[in-house]
Amino acid sequence: MKPVNVVEGRCVPLERSDVDTDQIIPSDWLKRVERTGFGRGLFSEWRDDPEFVLNQPDFVGATIMSAGPRFGIGSSREHAVWALMDFGFQAIIAPSFGDIFQNNAAKQGLVIVQLGADDVEELTSLVKLEPARLVVVDVVHLRVEVPEAGWQRDFTLDPMTQQRLLNGWDDIGLTERREDAITTYESSSVAPTLEGIFDDAGHVR
Amino acid sequence: MAGRTVFDKIWEEHVVASPEGEPTLLYIDLHLVHEVTSPQAFDGLRLNGRTVRRPDRTLATADHNVPTDPLSTPVNDPISRRQLEALDENCAQFGITLFPRGHENQGIVHVIGPELGVTQPGMTIVCGDSHTSTHGAFGSLAFGIGTSEVEHVLATQTLPQQRAKSMSVTVKGIAPEGVSAKDIALAIVGRLGTGGGTGHVIEYRGEAIRALSMEGRMTVCNMSIEAGARAGLVAVDDTTIDYLRGRPGVPEGEEFEVAATRWRTFTSDDDAHFDVEVELDAADLVPFVTWGTNPAQVVALNGVVPTPDTMSDPDQREATERALAYMDLTPGTVVRDIPVDVVFIGSCTNSRIEDLRAAAAVAIGHHVANHVRALVVPGSHRVKKQAEDEGLDKIFTDAGFEWREPGCSMCLGMNPDTLKPGQRCASTSNRNFEGRQGRGGRTHLVSPVVAAATAIQGHFSSPGELSS
Numbered sequence: 234m235k236p237v238n239v240v241e242g243r244c245v246p247l248e249r250s251d252v253d254t255d256q257i258i259p260s261d262w263l264k265r266v267e268r269t270g271f272g273r274g275l276f277s278e279w280r281d282d283p284e285f286v287l288n289q290p291d292f293v294g295a296t297i298m299s300a301g302p303r304f305g306i307g308s309s310r311e312h313a314v315w316a317l318m319d320f321g322f323q324a325i326i327a328p329s330f331g332d333i334f335q336n337n338a339a340k341q342g343l344v345i346v347q348l349g350a351d352d353v354e355e356l357t358s359l360v361k362l363e364p365a366r367l368v369v370v371d372v373v374h375l376r377v378e379v380p381e382a383g384w385q386r387d388f389t390l391d392p393m394t395q396q397r398l399l400n401g402w403d404d405i406g407l408t409e410r411r412e413d414a415i416t417t418y419e420s421s422s423v424a425p426t427l428e429g430i431f432d433d434a435g436h437v438r
Numbered sequence: 439m440a441g442r443t444v445f446d447k448i449w450e451e452h453v454v455a456s457p458e459g460e461p462t463l464l465y466i467d468l469h470l471v472h473e474v475t476s477p478q479a480f481d482g483l484r485l486n487g488r489t490v491r492r493p494d495r496t497l498a499t500a501d502h503n504v505p506t507d508p509l510s511t512p513v514n515d516p517i518s519r520r521q522l523e524a525l526d527e528n529c530a531q532f533g534i535t536l537f538p539r540g541h542e543n544q545g546i547v548h549v550i551g552p553e554l555g556v557t558q559p560g561m562t563i564v565c566g567d568s569h570t571s572t573h574g575a576f577g578s579l580a581f582g583i584g585t586s587e588v589e590h591v592l593a594t595q596t597l598p599q600q601r602a603k604s605m606s607v608t609v610k611g612i613a614p615e616g617v618s619a620k621d622i623a624l625a626i627v628g629r630l631g632t633g634g635g636t637g638h639v640i641e642y643r644g645e646a647i648r649a650l651s652m653e654g655r656m657t658v659c660n661m662s663i664e665a666g667a668r669a670g671l672v673a674v675d676d677t678t679i680d681y682l683r684g685r686p687g688v689p690e691g692e693e694f695e696v697a698a699t700r701w702r703t704f705t706s707d708d709d710a711h712f713d714v715e716v717e718l719d720a721a722d723l724v725p726f727v728t729w730g731t732n733p734a735q736v737v738a739l740n741g742v743v744p745t746p747d748t749m750s751d752p753d754q755r756e757a758t759e760r761a762l763a764y765m766d767l768t769p770g771t772v773v774r775d776i777p778v779d780v781v782f783i784g785s786c787t788n789s790r791i792e793d794l795r796a797a798a799a800v801a802i803g804h805h806v807a808n809h810v811r812a813l814v815v816p817g818s819h820r821v822k823k824q825a826e827d828e829g830l831d832k833i834f835t836d837a838g839f840e841w842r843e844p845g846c847s848m849c850l851g852m853n854p855d856t857l858k859p860g861q862r863c864a865s866t867s868n869r870n871f872e873g874r875q876g877r878g879g880r881t882h883l884v885s886p887v888v889a890a891a892t893a894i895q896g897h898f899s900s901p902g903e904l905s906s
Contacts, residue, residue, distance in 0.1 A: 249757075249760075250753060250757055251632050251732050251757065253732070253869075253871045255850075255869065255871040255872070255873065255874050256871065256872060256873075259873055259877070260850045260851055260852045260874075261851075261852070261877075263474050263475075263502070263503075263852060264474070264503055264515070264517040264518050264520075264521050264852060265517060265521075266477035266478070266481075266520060266521055266524045267478070268478045268481070278872060278873045278877060301753070302633065303632050303633040303636075303666070306632055306633070306666060306732075307568065307663070307869060307871060308567075308568050308850075308869075309475065309566060309567055309568040309582040309583060309584055310474075310475065310584070311475070311478075311584035311585040311586060312585075314584070329633055329636065331636070331666065332636055332637060332666065332667075332668050333568055333582055333583065333584060333663075333668060336583070336584060336587065337584035337585075337586065337587075340584065340586035340587065341586065391461075391600065392459055393459065393460050393461055393598075404586070404590055404598065405486070405488070405589065405590050405593050405594060407598075408463060408590065408593075408594045408596055408598065409593075409594065411454060411455050411463055411596070414454050414455040414463070415454055415463075415465070415594065415595065415596055418454045418465050419465075419595075422465065422467075423700070424467035424468075424558075424560070424561055424562075425467075425558065425687070425689075426492070426494040426495055427468075427494050427495065427496075427497060427535060427556060427687070428494045430554075430556070430686055430687050431535050431543075435535050435536060435537050435541055435543055436542065436543070437543070437554075437686040
């Protein structure tokens with residue numbers, strides 16, 4: 234994954250709560266075996282509506298999205314993160330997130346910014362008033378800013394997620410450093426394996 | 439030493455490494471794989487010259503996009519077909535046991551693990567599917583993961599994990615007649631809300647949970663994610679052990695008793711501490727129906743559609759108005775008066791033999807209303823065969839239900855089983871999100887018996903309302 238230090242750009246306010254991953258990318262798009270090209274399916278059930286905020290010219294090219302509480306709940310589909318990133322988003326700001334979505338985002342380098350509900354509302358008001366305003370998500374200093382409005386808020390990330398974002402570390406590579414520990418663990422594990430249950434054709438022996 | 443929860447015990451047994459300042463590296467005993475969330479993970483392995491570390495801890499099945507038409511019908515959708523072929527190729531290349539479409543062991547991934555006895559107490563189980571929590575019914579720690587994590591487990595058989603908090607959800611007393619495991623699940627999600635379980639592993643406790651069969655416990659654990667919790671579980675007891683005895687994946691004879699003795703340790707100690715404790719009284723439970731577009735928007739079957747005007751929280755009012763508009767419902771409408779177009783009995787929530795028996799017992803001697811299409815989709819070929827051995831298929835088809843091949847089907851509409859725009863469906867599945875069962879479709883979540891009675895009456899109904 235690519236390192237992320239700072240995300241800058243317009244912020245599109247999606248003023249909805251409980252945006253589930255079925256809305257972010259409907260299941261029809263999940264049949265594909267590729268990892269790219271999901272941006273076209275992003276919020277596809279809502280994009281027909283010309284009033285939908287992503288269709289408003291003011292917010293074209295936005296790199297940041299703000300949303301209501303519990304963004305990314307529901308299905309584990311990582312396609313939701315792929316779709317947001319393929320569309321151009323690099324950071325999502327909301328009061329809370331679905332657990333699996335948040336994990337998936339971290340693996341792909343999509344920055345998850347958790348702010349208080351009041352702070353998200355303030356940010357939303359600022360960008361609705363003046364959509365062209367630059368919004369900055371600084372992963373180094375863990376800060377969100379609207380410089381022109383003199384508005385800034387701190388946020389937290391667990392130190393490992395922050396380091397992974399800043400360095401673009403590959404999780405599997407990090408785990409492979411623990412090869413000895415894994416082998417040692419396996420030698421004493423009592424959990425059964427599938428060995429001997431099925432024949433080569435998958436039938437129970 | 440303070441008492442430990444089931445979650446504590448499983449977690450502590452699976453720690454591979456806990457380096458300072460990093461998440462714990464957790465060992466995964468069983469990795470279940472299906473066609474939708476795995477192709478990009480296998481590609482990642484190939485791209486980086488990696489392999490599958492433990493094919494003997496990895497099991498694959500086709501379920502999400504398989505058609506439920508007769509097996510002689512080809513997979514007509516080329517994109518679905520390509521995805522199923524990719525699963526075949528990936529499992530062959532990496533030496534993973536696969537149950538493809540039509541195989542005697544094929545079915546919904548969360549149905550086949552338990553019925554084959556490969557889901558066992560005390561295990562860590564993951565799958566690229568949020569309903570992996572289902573397996574927690576066996577006193578295991580089971581949770582859904584994304585595709586990057588699928589790749590991680592394939593390559594290393596481990597996952598870096600932050601330790602979740604623990605939550606107990608106790609359902610006190612015995613549920614009244616007519617209240618099923620699904621109603622318990624809907625009551626819990628309604629109580630916790632869609633985010634109430636976020637960051638937690640739920641342990642379901644109490645007399646009403648203990649009284650449930652394994653199928654019922656799976657239904658309750660299945661919907662943990664609908665309350666935001668990645669995992670939900672039930673402590674091991676006689677019901678767990680009795681279900682497992684004789685299954686293909688468990689040992690026999692003396693070895694089984696040895697395993698069972700170990701399994702019985704996966705109960706929470708009397709003085710175990712939970713970070714959050716929630717209690718429900720089973721006596722308050724009734725059959726439930728969801729009215730909105732998230733699974734916490736629950737109302738009694740005997741109730742009415744809620745009225746946003748009376749809500750003080752403006753966000754909740756707006757979300758309610760939006761949901762009512764999508765669902766095309768008027769506040770104050772009597773739920774039992776709402777007509778449906780489609781009834782779906784199936785999904786990893788409610789497609790096991792007990793669910794089909796319950797629905798068939800309602801359907802017998804009746805007929806599906808003229809304007810309703812009703813589908814029964816067994817969770818697996820094994821469930822289908824058992825149901826057919828018991829004559830349930832005949833009861834369903836005589837009553838005008840379609841009896842189909844196993845798969846995820848209309849729960850998420852990745853195969854041809856979808857709602858048309860504007861259609862209203864009573865569904866035994868787990869999510870009523872906008873468009874979940876097909877673009878523009880309207881989903882109401884219900885139990886199998888309510889689904890069956892609704893199919894017959896043509897509007898929301900319960901078995902008691904049917905003439906005998």
